[in-house]
Amino acid sequence: MKTLKLRIKDKHVKELNQLSGSVNFVWNYVNALCFEHLKRTGEFFSAYDLSQYTKGSGEYLGLHSQTLQAINETHAKSRKQFKKAKLNWRTNRPDAKRKSLGWIPFKKSAIKYLHTRQTGKKALKSTIRLSLSKGDKLIINVFDSYNLSLYQINTLEIVQDSRNRWYACITVKDYPKQVSGTGSVGIDLGLKEAATTSNGEKLIPKQTQKWAHKLATAQRAKNKERVKAIHAKIKNTRLDLIHKFTIKLVKDNALIVVGDVKSRSFTTKKTKLAKSTYDAGWFELKRQLEYKCKHAGCHFEIVNEKYTTQTCSYCHKISDSSPKGRTGLGIRGWTCAECGTWHDRDINAAKNILAVGLDRLAVGIPSV
Incomplete structure (x- = not known):
């Protein structure tokens, strides 16, 4: 398994900000739900338990069902890893004192690689289609320095940096391996x-x-x-x-x-x-x-x-x-x-x- 980090074109910023706000809403809901359940019963929710509470909400939030599953799995894994009863809240409001960087996860079935085209002597740009709720699609263009046509995409996470630039972090399988020297x-x-x-x-x-x-x-x-x-x-x-x-x-x-x-x-x-x-x-x-x-x-x-x-x-x-x-x-x-x-x-x-x-x-x- 290998992860590729590719810059997303800035024309998608508005749509990605909206989606990251929906992801933050689900994260905060799950976070509060787990903490209240822990206080009441003394037990933690698993990712499977959380999926029962978030099932069907994707069509109202504009998120794919597997994106909701990825949020639940990441929350359960992070809570167990850091041994905390409640994790930090996420927000992308500009006036917030502590703003969270954007994060939108996608699983394999919600990702489709479309094509790669050459835009200069060496520069490549690839197009990827991401599935949202109710059959909606988000088509993003990335500056491709790896040539995605040579890889088999497994999962994809869209992340934001401190300069409000968006990147696609793509995990791939069956990638071309480099040969070492002698x-x-x-x-x-x-x-x-x-x-x-x-x-x-x-x-x-x-x-x-x-x-x-x-x-x-x-x-x-x-x-x-x-x-x-x-x-x-x-x-x-x-x-x-x-x-x-x-x-x-x-x-x-x-x-x-x-x-x-x-x-x-x-x-x-x-x-x-x-x-x-x-x-x-x-x-x-x-x-x-x-x-x-x-x-x-x-x-x-x-x-x-x-x-x-x-x-x-x-x-x-x-x-x-x-x-x-x-x-x-x-x-x-x-x-x-x-x-x-x-x-x-x-x-x-x-x-x-x-x-x-x-x-x-x-x-x-x-x-x-």
């Missing part, structure tokens, strides 16, 4: 360069620093829309750079080994590195590598990176000239006192991380 690579995670491979390739997102001045100007002017736009630009650019970096790694390699550095070690008040750490996107990088390797049949390992920066990748010894501790963070290149080999700090660490991963595989030790 090489092997180690990756050292850092702050100056977010990731450095044993082959010498480097990932440098640093979008927060790039947009810091414009973001500060918009915040001082209290221009909320501009602030949201800049944050979205930072997020999308960082994701794009990480996607391109991870796709290339999976295409070229059959084994990818990453150090086990964790973000929370660098986000305390003592380190003063929180902004740089979050800007590096280590968690997102490892998350993408994990699922892309799984889909492509590539082996992904997370190993202990202790002493990988200090150890010479040529003679495998820790010399007096190697960078050590916080005082050695400024040393970006060094020469091994034992064998005389010059090393780039991050590339040397990535080579040692790869060696650790290969050693673990050789003796059959499972991933960390």
